[in-house]
Amino acid sequence: MIRRVARALGTYVSRSPVTAGYAGLLLSTHLWCTAVLSTAEAQRVMLGVSTNLDNLHDRPVRVLAGSMLFFDGTLTEITSEAFAGTLITLGLGVIVCLAWLERRYGAGRAYALFVLGHLAATLLTVPLIHVALAHGWYPDSVRHATDFGISYGAETVLATGALLLRRARWPAAAGVVAWPVLGGDWSGELPDFTTVGHLLAAALGFGGGACLLRAARRAAPAPVPQPGPALVE
Numbered sequence: 001m002i003r004r005v006a007r008a009l010g011t012y013v014s015r016s017p018v019t020a021g022y023a024g025l026l027l028s029t030h031l032w033c034t035a036v037l038s039t040a041e042a043q044r045v046m047l048g049v050s051t052n053l054d055n056l057h058d059r060p061v062r063v064l065a066g067s068m069l070f071f072d073g074t075l076t077e078i079t080s081e082a083f084a085g086t087l088i089t090l091g092l093g094v095i096v097c098l099a100w101l102e103r104r105y106g107a108g109r110a111y112a113l114f115v116l117g118h119l120a121a122t123l124l125t126v127p128l129i130h131v132a133l134a135h136g137w138y139p140d141s142v143r144h145a146t147d148f149g150i151s152y153g154a155e156t157v158l159a160t161g162a163l164l165l166r167r168a169r170w171p172a173a174a175g176v177v178a179w180p181v182l183g184g185d186w187s188g189e190l191p192d193f194t195t196v197g198h199l200l201a202a203a204l205g206f207g208g209g210a211c212l213l214r215a216a217r218r219a220a221p222a223p224v225p226q227p228g229p230a231l232v233e
Contacts, residue, residue: 016099018107023095026150029069046070046146051122053129053143063148068118072149081183085151088179093154097161104164105212110157113208117156121201125193137189147194152201155180159205164212176202 013020033042048055049066056063073086101110132138155176162172177199184195 012099016102018111019094019099019102022098023090025069026071026090026094030071030075033070034075043146046148047144050146050148052145052147053126055144056122056126064119064122067122067148068115068150068153070148070150072151085183088158089149089151089154093158094150097157098154100161101157109212113160113205114153114157116208117201117204118150118153120204121152121156121197124200125197128190128196129193132190132193135189138193142193151194152197155198155201156205156208159202160209160212161205163206163209173206176205 033045037045049063049070051063051067071086071090072082073089074080074082075086077083098110098114101113129138129142133140133142159173159176162176163169165172180195180198180202184198185192186195190196
């Protein structure tokens, strides 16, 4: 059993080296915050990389990059909603789907999609938050809320992967959309901004998947015409 696990892990690392390294980094930063730092110190770190309005205004590059070094979830509370989020974002999003995209299309394309989803979904929610604050639809505390992690990027590659499936494409795509819809807060005038961000990330992922499918069709060799039967005079 141990040999099988070691062999599978070695194959995973050799076939998806960038994703294996990134997953290891995410696990390391999570363990650093949960096992090394005190609760107050960990909260300061999380707030420092949160992509809220105040941080995006003061240090946009730092928080946009730093937020991708952490996942917002748990590895121990297996009956909690946070653990389900970890399974979706870190498990399915990064360890499974991002690794598969790396193997199939290369690390450059895979991580371009991931980073684009993270950046674009984050920045596209900013005007929405400003409008919602101006109309009183969101509380003012949203300006400095704790909001960090890989979930937008994970949602993007999940949507891309769903669209690239040959079988179960549409059920998988529906599941990608259902996650933020069912898990979000729709009680106010607008859904909470993270729900909107995840839906935007999914739309970006579907667009990326459509582009990859179109490129694959163009690159496919044209069918060779088969010779017809010889004519007998």
